[in-house]
Amino acid sequence: MQVGDHVRIHTTGxxxxxxxxxxxxxxKAIVESVTDAPGKYPWPTDLTNLVAARNPQD
Incomplete structure (x- = not known):
C-alpha cells in the first residue's frame, strides 16, 4: 500500500x-475518509487492518 491509495478497515468495512x-x-498508517463530512479528520490505524478498495464508490 502507498500514500494516496484508497482502503477499507477490515474486509467487512x-x-x-x-x-x-x-x-x-x-x-501504522494515517488515514482520512474520502467522503467530505463536517468534523472529518485523519487518524492512525494499524497497517494490518487495511484492505485495498478499488475506488471511493466501491
Whole structure:
C-alpha cells in the first residue's frame, strides 16, 4: 500500500479511506475518509487492518 491509495478497515468495512502517511517501521498508517463530512479528520490505524478498495464508490 502507498500514500494516496484508497482502503477499507477490515474486509467487512463499508467506509473508504485515503492513506495520508505510512510509517512502515511502526506498522501504522494515517488515514482520512474520502467522503467530505463536517468534523472529518485523519487518524492512525494499524497497517494490518487495511484492505485495498478499488475506488471511493466501491
Amino acid at each position: 463499508t467506509s473508504v479511506f485515503s492513506i495520508i502517511e505510512i510509517d512502515e517501521a511502526a506498522g
